[in-house]
Amino acid sequence: MRNFISGCIRIGHNLQPAPPVTPSPVLDFKFAALPANPSATRPGDPSYPSSSGLARTLKPVRNPRLQGLQCLRCDALYPVTLTHSGCPACKRAGFHVALRASYLPDGVDAIPMPYAPGFTLGEGQTPMLEMPELARHFDVARLNLKDEASNPTGSHKDRMTAVGVAQALDFGAHTLVLASSGNAAVSAAHYAWAAGLRCEVATYEGMPATYTRQLDALGARRYVFADNAGRWAFVRERSQYPGYLALTNYRLPALGSAPLAIEGYKTIAPECVADAGLPDHVVIPTARGDLAWGIYAGFRDLLAAGRIPRLPRLWLVEPFPRLARVFAGGAINGSYPGHTAQFSTAGATVTYLQWQAATATGGGAVVVSDEEARAARRLLTAAGVSAELCAAGGLAALRQLRESKAIAADAHVVLMLTANASSDPSWPDPAV
Numbered sequence: 001m002r003n004f005i006s007g008c009i010r011i012g013h014n015l016q017p018a019p020p021v022t023p024s025p026v027l028d029f030k031f032a033a034l035p036a037n038p039s040a041t042r043p044g045d046p047s048y049p050s051s052s053g054l055a056r057t058l059k060p061v062r063n064p065r066l067q068g069l070q071c072l073r074c075d076a077l078y079p080v081t082l083t084h085s086g087c088p089a090c091k092r093a094g095f096h097v098a099l100r101a102s103y104l105p106d107g108v109d110a111i112p113m114p115y116a117p118g119f120t121l122g123e124g125q126t127p128m129l130e131m132p133e134l135a136r137h138f139d140v141a142r143l144n145l146k147d148e149a150s151n152p153t154g155s156h157k158d159r160m161t162a163v164g165v166a167q168a169l170d171f172g173a174h175t176l177v178l179a180s181s182g183n184a185a186v187s188a189a190h191y192a193w194a195a196g197l198r199c200e201v202a203t204y205e206g207m208p209a210t211y212t213r214q215l216d217a218l219g220a221r222r223y224v225f226a227d228n229a230g231r232w233a234f235v236r237e238r239s240q241y242p243g244y245l246a247l248t249n250y251r252l253p254a255l256g257s258a259p260l261a262i263e264g265y266k267t268i269a270p271e272c273v274a275d276a277g278l279p280d281h282v283v284i285p286t287a288r289g290d291l292a293w294g295i296y297a298g299f300r301d302l303l304a305a306g307r308i309p310r311l312p313r314l315w316l317v318e319p320f321p322r323l324a325r326v327f328a329g330g331a332i333n334g335s336y337p338g339h340t341a342q343f344s345t346a347g348a349t350v351t352y353l354q355w356q357a358a359t360a361t362g363g364g365a366v367v368v369s370d371e372e373a374r375a376a377r378r379l380l381t382a383a384g385v386s387a388e389l390c391a392a393g394g395l396a397a398l399r400q401l402r403e404s405k406a407i408a409a410d411a412h413v414v415l416m417l418t419a420n421a422s423s424d425p426s427w428p429d430p431a432v
């Protein structure tokens with residue numbers, strides 16, 4: 001039986017209100033001491049901890065039409081802050097729902113962004129690779145890979161980090177804090193270092209040396225925890241102090257990453273359209289859905305601006321059933337643990353972000369086992385493409401989607417190549 005949930009899901013259908021939330025488990029860790037007076041130092045101060053030595057404008061310009069943060073579910077409007085706690089009104093109704101950036105329309109800017117100019121190290125405008133042999137192999141008319149490994153630190157996370165850094169500089173924050181075990185941590189450490197910000201990363205025991213070496217070299221502080229709940233509690237605690245911008249999720253039930261930062265993913269949509277035309281389907285490796293929601297938001301903006309006639313269907317690929325279980329009637333704030341070698345998409349939580357990205361586009365969830373992902377990675381490797389395992393999982397999902405006829409033979413498909421295999425602890429695959 002395929003663990004595939006078809007696109008028959010409708011907006012608002014089948015989403016179960018959350019049962020009363022069980023408090024997060026008591027966490028046993030000791031915080032490292034905060035800097036003596038973290039708010040006393042600012043970028044540019046002589047005591048500031050790191051500097052790239054490269055002169056760079058550190059004054060992002062906030063979009064004057066950014067009017068606040070709006071609930072994904074009830075549209076309530078809230079001010080932009082450094083913390084993100086979701087919509088309190090929806091929380092009272094049992095839904096843990098993230099906020100998104102809300103802009104006053106200007107009739108000109110199809111894809112409004114929080115900052116223009118913002119802070120950039122050259123992320124975005126990544127290549128769209130044409131894969132005709134793989135398209136024939138999977139029996140679709142056209143297959144593109146959106147090569148996010150071409151971003152400065154090698155993953156799509158740079159798009160989010162860049163906007164997060166811009167917000168930190170705009171708000172006078174001194175430290176990025178996040179929970180990550182891989183690509184997001186490296187991205188945040190690199191961008192923070194380049195911007196003269198501090199970076200604190202809540203991670204786990206056994207973090208691969210390929211990541212720890214980079215974090216150490218970039219001056220990021222690492223704090224080690226046994227599980228996600230511990231990491232998120234650390235970030236939540238830090239976010240209460242002035243001057244900390246929490247980049248990633250730190251709530252349980254999960255909400256997703258910082259709302260303004262997620263906006264950084266929106267530009268993937270116009271890049272796809274400009275480089276390869278409007279796809280019929282976009283296949284996206286997914287943990288908590290930041291990337292998927294950002295892509296959805298970008299296409300939604302293009303549709304609203306009359307630039308495209310329809311939305312592509314977004315297929316969210318996961319290594320074991322989480323969103324798939326929510327579509328089968330499970331509570332959206334349930335815990336759906338599982339083990340996987342698909343390092344970047346592990347985790348037990350589902351967010352409203354990813355639920356909305358799938359349902360609003362007529363897409364769905366696809367579950368891909370590690371073995372299926374490894375088999376797909378062999379095909380990618382043979383085609384000259386290096387992929388982290390969860391990105392190869394997207395190719396394996398394509399096989400399922402063709403077999404179920406959710407994707408037709410005449411379809412144009414884009415697969416998000418979130419990162420290459422170079423830092424993936426599951427690489428290299430065993431020889432077969």
Ligand SMILES: [Zn+2]
Nearest residue numbers: 071074087090
């Ligand atoms: Zn709400």
